Every structure is written in C-alpha cells, then in structure tokens.
Amino acid sequence: MNIVVIVPTYNERDNxxxxxxxLQTVFGRLDHDMQVLVVDDNSPDGTQQxxxxxxxxxxxxxxxxxxxxxxxxxxxxxxxxxLDVLRADVVFEMDADFSHKPDDIPRLLHAIEDGADFVIxxxxxxxxxxxxxxxxxxxxxxxxxxIVARFLAGIYSVRDCTAGFRAIRSGLLAQIxxxxxxxxxxxxxxxxxxxxxxxxxxxxxVPVEFVERTRGDSKLGVSDIVEFLQSxxxxxFRSSATFIKFxxxxxxxxxVNLGAFALLLGLGVNKFIASPIAIELSIIWNFLFNNYWTxxxxxxxxxxRIKGLxxxxxxxxxxxxxxxxxxxxxxAFPDVAPHWHQLAGIVPAALINYFLNxxxxxxxxxxA
Numbered sequence: 121m122n123i124v125v126i127v128p129t130y131n132e133r134d135n136x137x138x139x140x141x142x143l144q145t146v147f148g149r150l151d152h153d154m155q156v157l158v159v160d161d162n163s164p165d166g167t168q169q170x171x172x173x174x175x176x177x178x179x180x181x182x183x184x185x186x187x188x189x190x191x192x193x194x195x196x197x198x199x200x201x202x203l204d205v206l207r208a209d210v211v212f213e214m215d216a217d218f219s220h221k222p223d224d225i226p227r228l229l230h231a232i233e234d235g236a237d238f239v240i241x242x243x244x245x246x247x248x249x250x251x252x253x254x255x256x257x258x259x260x261x262x263x264x265x266x267i268v269a270r271f272l273a274g275i276y277s278v279r280d281c282t283a284g285f286r287a288i289r290s291g292l293l294a295q296i297x298x299x300x301x302x303x304x305x306x307x308x309x310x311x312x313x314x315x316x317x318x319x320x321x322x323x324x325x326v327p328v329e330f331v332e333r334t335r336g337d338s339k340l341g342v343s344d345i346v347e348f349l350q351s352x353x354x355x356x357f358r359s360s361a362t363f364i365k366f367x368x369x370x371x372x373x374x375x376v377n378l379g380a381f382a383l384l385l386g387l388g389v390n391k392f393i394a395s396p397i398a399i400e401l402s403i404i405w406n407f408l409f410n411n412y413w414t415x416x417x418x419x420x421x422x423x424x425r426i427k428g429l430x431x432x433x434x435x436x437x438x439x440x441x442x443x444x445x446x447x448x449x450x451x452a453f454p455d456v457a458p459h460w461h462q463l464a465g466i467v468p469a470a471l472i473n474y475f476l477n478x479x480x481x482x483x484x485x486x487x488a
Contacts, residue, residue, distance in 0.1 A: 122153045123229065125209035128194040130161040132171050140174050140181065147180070150226060155180045155206060157199040158216075161188035180331035182206065191284075192308025196298045210224070211293060213286040220285040224328050224427055227461040228287040237292045237321040238313070240278065241285030242301040247327030249419050275317055279325055281310050293323050365414040366477075369406055370470050374463070377402035381462055395446055396439060398462070403435040406473070413483035430481040437476070445469075 125143065130135060146411065147154035156178070158171050162185055175181045184201050185192070195213060198229075202208040210232055214220050224241055231239040242248045250259065275281050301311040316323060380401045385393035407428055445465035450458060 121232075122155070122168045122200040122207055122275070123150075123210045124155045124206050125212040125214055126155050126157045126190060126195065126198040126202060126214050127157060127214050128159045128161070128198065129163060129167050129171075130188060131165045131167060133163070133165045133167045136216050137170050138165055139172075139216055139218065139222070140178065143225075144178060146222045146225050146320075150229065153180075154178060155182060155208075157198055157202055157206065159194045159466040160185045161194055161287045162186065168411065187214065189302075190308075192301070192303045192311070195308055195312075196301075199293055199298060204292060208290050211288050211290060213284055213288075215284055219331050221329065221331065224285070227326050227328075228285070231324045231326055232287050232289065234324075235291045235322060236287075236324040238316045238323045238391060240280055240283050240313075240323065240325045241312065241328035242280035242283055242325035243330045244279040245325045245327050248325075249327075249329045251330065251332040253332060270389075275310065275314055277317070278313065278323060281313055283325040283326060284309060286308070286315075292316060292319065295319055306449075362414065366410065367470075369409040369414055370473070371404040372409065373402040376405045376464055377466065378462060381459070391450075392427040392447070395462060396443060399439050400435075403432060403439070406435075407431040410477065410482065415477075427481055431477060433478040434473060434481060438472045441472060442469035444467060 125170065127136075127139070136158070143154075143156055158181070160168050160183060162168075162170070168183065168185060171181070171183045175183070182201075184197060186197055199211055202211050210229070212225065212228070214225075220241060222368075226240055228239045243250050296312070296315045298312075299306065301315070303311045313323075377398050381394055381398035384397060385391060389397075410431070411424065411427060442465035446461045449456070449461040449464055453461070
C-alpha cells in the first residue's frame with residue numbers, strides 16, 4: 121500500500137528534523153511504500169528551510185506550503201494533495217511535536233491491514249495514557265473536549281474523539297466532502313470523525329501513550345475552543361435533523377394508520393383484522409417517504425426493493441410490538457375506545473423502527 125503520513129507544521133524548526141529521521145527509521149521496518157507530507161503554514165522560524173534540506177536525502181519527503189488558517193485547513197490541504205497527487209491508499213494524521221510516537225505507526229497500520237477504515241491512536245482506551253505531569257486544568261480540558269464530542273456531537277462509540285494521531289483509508293476520505301466540514305481549527309478532528317461514523321466506517325482505537333511536547337509551544341487557542349463547541353453543536357443539529365425528518369414521516373404515518381383503521385372499522389371490518397391492515401399501509405407509506413426524503417443522501421448497494429424488504433422486516437417486528445400492545449390494552453381496558461389502544465401501540469414501535477432502519481435498512485455504504 122501507498123502510505124502518506126501528513127505532518128502539519130507551524131514554527132516546528134526545533135522538532136521537524138529529528139521527527140523526520142525517526143520516521144525514516146520506522147519506515148525501514150515496514151513493507152509498504154511510505155511517504156511523508158509536511159504541510160507548513162508559512163512558518164516564520166525557518167521550518168521550511170529545514171525540511172528542504174532534508175529532502176535531498178529523503179526522496180519520499182514532500183512539502184506543501186500555505187497561509188496559516190488553522191489545523192483543519194492544513195489537514196484538508198494535505199489530504200487533498202495526498203489523494204490527488206501522491207495517490208495514497210492510507211493517510212496518517214500526526215503531530216510534529218513528538219506527542220505521537222513514530223514507533224506506534226506500525227501498530228495503527230496493522231489495524232488497517234486487519235480491515236479497519238479509520239484507526240485512532242487512543243489515549244482513553246485500556247493501555248492508552250496521557251502525561252502524568254498534566255495539571256488538573258489540562259486534564260479537565262481534554263476530558264471536557266471528549267465529553268462534548270461524544271455526547272453533544274453524538275459520537276458515543278468512540279472513547280478518544282479529539283485524538284490527532286490517526287490512520288484513514290483513502291476510500292473513506294474520498295466519500296467525504298472535506299470543504300463542507302465547516303471547520304478550520306482543531307474542531308476538524310471531530311468533524312471528520314463524525315462523517316466517518318455517519319458512513320458506517322469500521323473504527324478501531326489502538327492504545328497509545330500521549331507525550332507532552334518538550335520543545336516549541338502549543339498552538340491551541342481560545343478561538344479553537346469556541347470553534348470546537350460551535351462544531352459540536354452543528355453536528356448535533358445535523359444528527360437531530362435526521363431524527364426530526366424520521367419523526368415527521370412517522371407522524372404522517374400515524375395519520376395514515378389511524379385514518380385507515382377508522383375507515384376499515386366504518387366498513388364493518390373486525391377491529392383485530394383492521395389493526396394489522398392499517399399498520400401495513402402505514403409501513404408502506406413510511407418507507408416511501410423515508411427512502412426518498414429522510415435517508416435520501418445515504419448511499420447503499422441495496423436496490424429499492426431490497427431496502428423495502430428490509431424496511432418491512434423491521435416493520436413486522438414493530439408491528440408485532442404494536443399489535444401485542446393493542447391486544448393487551450384492548451383486553452385490559454375493554455371500555456376504552458380502540459383508537460387509543462391503537463395509538464398507544466405506535467410509541468414503542470416507532471423507537472424500534474428508527475434505530476433498526478437507521479442502522480440497517482438505510483445504513484450508509486461508503487463503497488456504494
């Protein structure tokens with residue numbers, strides 16, 4: 121495979137030469153085409169000159185330069201160059217300050233070889249660690265960032281959402297419109313991860329020891345923190361928007377369900393027969409609207425009829441829950457109008473419908 125390690129830099133003259141040397145040592149132990157891409161934000165300290173001096177002895181070392189616009193902007197430039205020019209199969213994200221150990225690259229790469237799409241060098245899984253010398257405020261800042269990403273942005277399944285040490289398949293990156301991520305700073309990390317989760321990528325966390333930098337200054341500023349919170353809120357809105365659409369379709373399905381039920385009762389159909397017929401009519405209605413509106417953007421290898429069969433399979437499970445609820449309430453409260461029993465059965469069925477259809481029927485396939 122063609123592996124490109126992207127290293128964004130700004131005033132990293134004191135670190136970059138040694139980092140490049142260590143990377144070349146690690147590359148010598150790997151059976152892949154290994155390359156380094158330094159993305160420098162026009163550092164005024166001479167970082168570019170150091171890299172150019174190294175290029176004479178390192179033919180696999182590349183550099184692109186641009187104005188300073190934030191970590192996310194640098195990674196977007198680097199990823200586009202890695203995909204379009206260097207033809208990368210796998211792209212690494214890595215800091216230039218030795219916070220990420222070059223010796224850990226083979227471990228992340230091994231997870232890719234085992235089938236992962238997105239590998240995170242994680243500080244917060246078993247075996248991972250943060251620096252012991254971190255004070256309370258630094259620890260709380262890191263913890264808060266992950267809480268925001270996991271529970272506000274909705275990336276629940278990942279323990280270290282803000283990690284900057286990653287390996288990502290180019291096929292997954294090609295599915296993501298990087299320019300549409302709406303971020304320039306450190307918030308890029310959760311925005312990109314969110315897109316990967318949304319597309320059903322196989323995400324693996326590999327434990328790593330995060331090391332505190334010994335030379336140079338941290339680039340994290342107040343504006344990055346503000347953008348991080350704004351990005352998390354935007355991602356939550358996007359996530360909620362899908363559920364809101366699903367709920368609106370479901371609400372229209374309730375109207376179809378109850379309308380058909382009332383019509384059938386009016387025609388003299390027995391209520392225990394009218395109930396499943398009304399439910400199935402609402403299932404068909406809901407599928408058509410969800411397929412062509414709620415989940416329209418999700419790509420899938422399944423044809424419409426296959427998704428329709430999946431939707432019906434999920435709906436039959438929901439129908440069973442709804443019908444059992446209807447029968448139980450009808451027997452327990454025979455004096456209550458059957459319309460209320462029918463309505464009560466819709467609630468648990470709706471929750472089952474959303475989660476199974478979102479994560480199975482309309483699951484996004486990045487290879488489709």
